Amino acid sequence: MSENNKLVTGIFILAAGIVILLGKWGVFSFLGFTLWPLIILVPGILLHLLYFARRGSAVLLVPGGILTVYGILFFILNFSGGSTVAYVWPLFILGIAVGLFEYDLLSSPRPAGVFLIAVILTAITVVIYGITLMSLSVIYLLALVLIIGGIWLIAGRGRSRRGW
Incomplete structure (x- = not known):
């Protein structure tokens, strides 16, 4: 040898x-x-790279945006031990909206109705996210803010109304 x-x-x-x-x-x-979320994140990034290298159409941005958002969310869930799924699950709907926003923003000519669908999905995400936070423990914070606001209004009743 x-x-x-x-x-x-x-x-x-x-x-x-x-x-x-x-x-x-x-x-x-x-x-x-x-x-393991790299299995989802890397294809999402590659789809974006294909579009920005002018090797694919803007339609690639829809699954690219979805996979990228989902990959990031799965990384967050992995490093938090999965306990944050109760807080971040509405963001999975936002992943679809991000893909549609990218498609609408970067495609030429702009497709009809895609922006409206993306806005509706974003609004649904915000509403569901708000309900989710309210059902957890943020409701106590809201109650505290309302109590403080009520006390502030009651205490300032007899004062002059200069300014705001």
Whole structure:
């Protein structure tokens, strides 16, 4: 065996040993569990790159926007332990709206009705997100703001009305 072959074989055996050791330590399962949203995020970014490199039509921005938003949301859910799903689930509707907004903004000629659909989906997201936050614990904050506002109005009743 020549010296060159020994070097290549040695590097291959060393790399195989390191891969096996890292696998036994759980490094690959951790990376797979943590980085799986890249499977969704990377195609979304690639679809955007295809459009901006002038190799695809503006229709690619719809799935590109959706996949990019979903990939980011899944990363947030991964790193928060999944406990934030109760707060961010309405943003999945917003992913569709983002894709449609991009399509409407960057396509030529502008498609009819796409902007209206995107606005409606965004409004639905905002309403559902508000209801979600209200049903959790933000309702206490709203109650506190209303109480403080009521006290402020009652306390300022007899004063002169200069300014606001």
